[in-house]
Amino acid sequence: MNVIDVRGLTHQFNRNSGGGRAPAILAIKGLSFSVMEGEFVAVVGPSGCGKSTLLRILSGLIHPTEGEVFIKGQKLADSNPIAYMPQRDLLLPWLNVQKNATLGARLSGVSKAEIQSKLPHLFRQFGLDGFQESWPSQLSGGMRQRLALLRTFLMPRDVILLDEPFGSLDAITRRDMQNWLQGVLDSDQRSVLLVTHDVDEALMLADRVLVMTNRPGKILKEVRVEFPRPRYTQTLTLPKFTELKELLLQSLAEA
Numbered sequence: 001m002n003v004i005d006v007r008g009l010t011h012q013f014n015r016n017s018g019g020g021r022a023p024a025i026l027a028i029k030g031l032s033f034s035v036m037e038g039e040f041v042a043v044v045g046p047s048g049c050g051k052s053t054l055l056r057i058l059s060g061l062i063h064p065t066e067g068e069v070f071i072k073g074q075k076l077a078d079s080n081p082i083a084y085m086p087q088r089d090l091l092l093p094w095l096n097v098q099k100n101a102t103l104g105a106r107l108s109g110v111s112k113a114e115i116q117s118k119l120p121h122l123f124r125q126f127g128l129d130g131f132q133e134s135w136p137s138q139l140s141g142g143m144r145q146r147l148a149l150l151r152t153f154l155m156p157r158d159v160i161l162l163d164e165p166f167g168s169l170d171a172i173t174r175r176d177m178q179n180w181l182q183g184v185l186d187s188d189q190r191s192v193l194l195v196t197h198d199v200d201e202a203l204m205l206a207d208r209v210l211v212m213t214n215r216p217g218k219i220l221k222e223v224r225v226e227f228p229r230p231r232y233t234q235t236l237t238l239p240k241f242t243e244l245k246e247l248l249l250q251s252l253a254e255a
């Protein structure tokens, strides 16, 4: 079964700046794809091609100009089974780590008791145990990203949208986080749509990689990734990995 079905999605931003009218921006045009239950799909594409716009539409934050989105067969409505981690981590500096982690789940109606029963395990799993009372400003970059992820995973949703979740991390921390995320998803069978600039990351994590064209973005190519899981650093050195990477880089160059 498909958890996400996107058909003919088009979005145009009409911008007004300081009295004069700036030209409208056609961000995405005629974009279609689907994600199956339990599938991990990565989206790569040039900067400004509409990746974040796509995730914002899927999360219900903005309404598309044209096209349809179905989540688990239902037309996208105000309440939908999607948890969204935006491109910037958006932690609230005046709330401690625990409150930052739980605010979204509380707002979406999860009971305090249910949250309390899950938190100790999640804090250990996300490597944040002992930091519940700290402030976001006292965390490292990797810890902030894990906290933003923990907050997303705590939402009672079947589909998770991640917009460059490791974007601001150095290469080594990034690799650690990718390995760790694979472990988390081992015991958590949710569907994931991940936006990334990093072709290696897409190939390490995804079952399928979608390449978007330059703005206005649509799907240019789809690549199936069939390495066994869990994938280790050695996966990066397989001839097949190099082959798929070249294919993706070539597609991006043509995007």
Ligand SMILES: Nc1ncnc2c1ncn2[C@@H]1O[C@H](COP(=O)(O)OP(=O)(O)OP(=O)(O)O)[C@@H](O)[C@H]1O
Pocket: 013, 014, 015, 025, 026, 027, 045, 046, 047, 048, 049, 050, 051, 052, 053, 054, 087, 215
């Ligand atoms: N709120 C907005 N108002 C007007 N234009 C916008 C708005 N949000 C995005 N855009 C424009 O839409 C296009 C796509 O933006 P988007 O943020 O979706 O790109 P992206 O693929 O996520 O880029 P990046 O990889 O750099 O994050 C860009 O040209 C951007 O300027």
Ligand SMILES: [Mg+2]
Pocket: 051, 052, 053, 087, 163
């Ligand atoms: Mg973006």
